[in-house]
Amino acid sequence: MGSLSIGGFGYRFDELIEYFSSHYGKGAYHAQVLFQQLYSEGNASVSQKKEYRLSENLARLVEQDFQVSLPRIDRFPDIEGTLKFTLLLEDSLLTESVLIPMSEWETLCLSSQVGCGRGCSFCETGAMGLRRDLKTEEIVAQWAAARFTIGRNPRNIVFMGMGEPFDNFDQVMRAVDIFSDQRGAGIPKRRISISTSGHVEGIRRLSELEGRFPERAYRTLHLAVSLNASNDRIRNELMPINRIWPMAELKSALKDSPQFGVKDALYFEYVLIPGVNDKNEHAEELVKWMDGLTAKVNLIPYHPVDAFPWSEADDSTVDRFHHILRNSGIECRTRKSRGKGIQAACGMLGKNASGVKL
Numbered sequence: 087m088g089s090l091s092i093g094g095f096g097y098r099f100d101e102l103i104e105y106f107s108s109h110y111g112k113g114a115y116h117a118q119v120l121f122q123q124l125y126s127e128g129n130a131s132v133s134q135k136k137e138y139r140l141s142e143n144l145a146r147l148v149e150q151d152f153q154v155s156l157p158r159i160d161r162f163p164d165i166e167g168t169l170k171f172t173l174l175l176e177d178s179l180l181t182e183s184v185l186i187p188m189s190e191w192e193t194l195c196l197s198s199q200v201g202c203g204r205g206c207s208f209c210e211t212g213a214m215g216l217r218r219d220l221k222t223e224e225i226v227a228q229w230a231a232a233r234f235t236i237g238r239n240p241r242n243i244v245f246m247g248m249g250e251p252f253d254n255f256d257q258v259m260r261a262v263d264i265f266s267d268q269r270g271a272g273i274p275k276r277r278i279s280i281s282t283s284g285h286v287e288g289i290r291r292l293s294e295l296e297g298r299f300p301e302r303a304y305r306t307l308h309l310a311v312s313l314n315a316s317n318d319r320i321r322n323e324l325m326p327i328n329r330i331w332p333m334a335e336l337k338s339a340l341k342d343s344p345q346f347g348v349k350d351a352l353y354f355e356y357v358l359i360p361g362v363n364d365k366n367e368h369a370e371e372l373v374k375w376m377d378g379l380t381a382k383v384n385l386i387p388y389h390p391v392d393a394f395p396w397s398e399a400d401d402s403t404v405d406r407f408h409h410i411l412r413n414s415g416i417e418c419r420t421r422k423s424r425g426k427g428i429q430a431a432c433g434m435l436g437k438n439a440s441g442v443k444l
């Protein structure tokens with residue numbers, strides 16, 4: 087494991103320039119070549135580049151300092167084409183990521199933490215507890231493994247794997263900046279979604295970041311809020327984060343952030359759990375709570391997991407709930423959960439493909 091080397095993936099371009107300046111007395115000219123090499127080829131081989139022709143010593147140092155060796159990868163293909171893979175980190179913990187085929191492209195679902203400390207009662211990752219936050223390079227290495235080890239080039243990124251992304255705010259936002267840099271991976275922020283369990287402080291910090299750095303276009307990121315309830319009583323039971331930031335506070339934070347008031351910026355994820363949050367009155371309550379917000383709803387029928395007592399959501403209940411939202415003017419989609427067969431659907435990360443706890 088000593089050979090694992092992914093540190094180069096932890097730098098934004100401006101940070102790499104600073105590194106070049108403080109360590110080598112060089113600047114953007116040479117840093118840019120390395121940045122492009124890392125994200126186009128997945129390595130730090132700069133010695134053959136024309137910009138380094140007269141700087142052999144520098145090329146040697148850069149190749150030494152930024153040598154890439156990606157973590158060991160295990161893949162768990164699924165019959166639907168969904169591919170879950172894990173990366174073995176230096177401290178023997180595992181990240182989990184999922185490549186999800188869409189009709190014309192692939193979406194990469196990333197983890198931001200190993201485990202999660204938010205303890206949502208329907209979530210297997212939550213049952214693991216929090217092991218630790220991922221570093222920026224460990225987040226970006228998940229993309230690099232998809233791109234250079236597996237050989238796929240995902241078009242979209244969603245932070246919906248293990249962890250509450252806003253509990254690891256700085257590392258996640260640095261990774262977002264790295265992904266969206268046109269000199270590198272070139273995945274624009276409008277193709278990146280962050281999924282939060284309702285972390286009000288994180289929502290407000292994201293909004294402040296947009297105010298401080300408008301040129302970085304954080305306003306174009308998508309935010310998916312995992313809501314799963316229409317009132318505080320149910321949400322307190324399902325998602326303990328609601329006891330810190332109840333639904334009224336969550337709504338105020340979203341309303342106070344103009345970037346989430348535009349079309350397509352904000353989604354609510356609602357897992358329909360039989361007998362818990364799937365009655366007509368819940369749909370009507372949800373409609374009322376959403377008044378004043380510009381958001382779409384993704385309904386996700388619950389799929390049974392060994393550790394939890396609930397049964398599968400039935401189609402007629404899902405349709406009924408869907409219609410109530412639709413008839414009230416809320417744009418709503420029923421999302422089929424992909425990857426059930428490999429423990430890769432929402433709230434199912436935290437087990438390996440054979441169903442054994444990580």
Ligand code: SF4
Pocket residue numbers: 202203204205206209210211212213247248249250282283312433
């Ligand atoms: S649903 Fe998200 S926030 Fe909740 S425990 Fe699972 S990973 Fe954490």
